Amino acid sequence: MEMFSSGIFWALLGASFATLFACIGSAKGVGIASEAASGVVAEDPSKFGKMIVLQLLPGTQGLYGFVVTVMIFLNTGIIGGNYDISLTQGLLYFAASLPVAFGGLLSAIAQGRAAAAGISIVAKRPEESSKAIVSTTLVEFYALLSFLISILAVLPISGMQV
Amino acid sequence: MAKLQMKGITIACMRSDRRALMGFLQRRGVVELKKPRIVERFTFEDTSSQRAAYARTAQIAQQALDLLDRTTPEKSSIFAALNGRTVLDEQEYIARQEQAAKTMEFCYDLVELERQQNQCRAEVERITVLLDTLQPYLLLDVPMMTRGTRYTTIWIGTVEGIYTQQALQERIGDGYPYALEIISTGEKQTCIFAVCLKTDEPALRQTLQALGFAAAPHDGRQITVKEQVRLLQSRKDALEQDERMIRSLIVGFADRRADIQFAVDFYTMRADRYAAYGQQLQSRNTMVVKGYIPAAHAAALKEELERRFAAAVQLRDPEPDEDLPVLLHNNGFARPCEEIVNMYSPPGKGDIDPTGVMALFFYLFFGLMLSDAGYGLLVTLACAVALLKFHPEEGLKNNLKLFLFGGISTIFWGVLFGSYFGDLLQQISGNFFGHAIIVKPVWLNPLEQPLTLLIFGLALGVVHIYTGMTIQFISLCKSGKVLDALFDVGLWMVTIAALLLLLTGAAMDMSPLIAVGAWVAVGGAAGLILTQGRHKKGIGKVISGIASLYDVTSYASDILSYSRLMALGLATGVLAQVVNMLGTMSDGVVGVLIFIVVFLFGTAISLAMNALGAYVHTIRLQYVEFFSKFYQGGGRLFKPFAAKTRYFRFKK
Structure with a gap:
């Protein structure tokens, strides 16, 4: 498979991972929080303003x-046209994307649950x-973190002679 | 930056003055009432029935106001909310007070109109439903209630299912004479008219019942359906006419809106006042009110009370162990942060007011995290305009000021980092004018030197944490616990400083620093081992001493927590750049138009997300990392007896 030995493939895969998994997490997290918030807003629409912060977190x-x-797009030149990077560099970009992809995925879901619990605080005691x-x-x-x-890892890769 | 000094206040007045005096206290809103213990010859007056009556009056006024607002909503711009409640001074209040009873007459009229309006609507609704049920029988030319003649029985009603005349006739068969007509066919049922001789009634009844026959409802009048529909229609028209008239009558009250609003507030205040003096001690001729007042207001209130009423006012300094309410008072720079302190918990007995110190770090961190001069300018301008053009109420004003100062700090950091809506100028000039102008940052570009910024953020964190520890050190010394200050706070400060020195030395390869750091750290750790178990006995002393060293992880994680300063700052810059880049993908006139749309929309989202992040994470750093070093909280907020109004407020 020629594709796997191309640096830009791995860089693009990493770039996709970062958005893909973090966005899945956020979608789930915001969804969980919003479901809880809608229940509260149905009872008391004036709490919407306080809810929206928790929903968005x-x-x-x-x-x-x-x-x-x-950042990966910019540093590899996927945006801009010139994307001549080595296989090692591509793999490095892929590795760099993993923390935000999976840290983001799981923390967003956990945060959605925490936000939903927080929403029940606000429902009962808005002043808190x-x-x-x-x-x-x-x-x-x-x-x-x-x-x-991920950002600290992505930034220096383009300057590496590997 | 301080907790306001509180005084105990005791007011004794003539019982006949009790209403006026409580009203005066309520308008001033500077005294927190204390529920007194019962003493001999004093009793509580039962005011619950008056209170309930006034609360009910306020509720009726509110009902009238709601009706008015529903019928003719007041036209107001979204910015009007910035102005808050209408300001009243005492003379105006007294002048309007006399009208309140009169206003209530209008309110009762309005409530009565609402009742009639509801009645009309319910009747119209009922007629509409009735007309719907009559619709299928419109072609019937005998009255609905017809049940037969001398020799015949008549059925008018529905059978379940859809049938043709022929199908029904087949079901009935031809064993006896009858006539059947289909009046209309609905979605699930067929309306029929059937007639047969009385002698054949049981047979036809049986067949019809098998078909699920249900007799049509009637109102007992000998009129045809057409006539009935005509009558109902004209009744409905008349009711709708009535409703329009009632509506116009309600609209006629629109110019009374302000009066009704006043009545709502006036009677709510009255109900509160009765509730409050029902809780004060009264003898046959006197009333005694006890409570707390900020010392700054005490003398003036005493003088005014004694001048206006036959009252004796006694002020006293509180006992050392008294449960005093807390009111914070800070200068204009720090005041917006009081709310943030109170949200955590007002300062407890041993605490100082942390607002002043916190405010400085709050604005600093907020700016560092938002870190874009363009965004900062937007925030600053929006808050400044709201503050200058409108007269927001205290709470909103403080929030606006919070973001005003936060915005100014954001501009400062944005200039240091050379970020003006990200790299807007560079993108525009490069894309539309063919020559990219690069704005040099005054200090550093976070994207090029992220590590420097990270270390800077952590260093700020160390300063923040050390500030908290210093406050704790000083307040322990002040309360005479010098040893606690030295052992629990001082030793940690030394040890952590030494460890940081060691790290710096290792990073920069400077052996003297490493040596000094290592030795001092070892000394500090030894001191901690020796002192941290001092309240334990025997072997416990050593074990707790050694175990206490584990706390170094909590200090380390506290300091690392400040990496968010850099992370959020970086996120703003990158996001702003992404917006610019997406906007400048094409050129020419279309490119400019696309740019404008993308830039406005993208900046709005980016600013909102980043400002939210900056605000929330700044608060976290204060609550979790800073307050944990010295702040106990647990105080009780000063809640004065004051006018809880919705539409008017009193001039200070």
């Missing part, structure tokens, strides 16, 4: 995955919404 993973994908938000953000940190490592 599991959405950041998808964004992080997207950012990593675009900041505590619900901070509890949900505790999960967010692990998505941030995954993103951070």
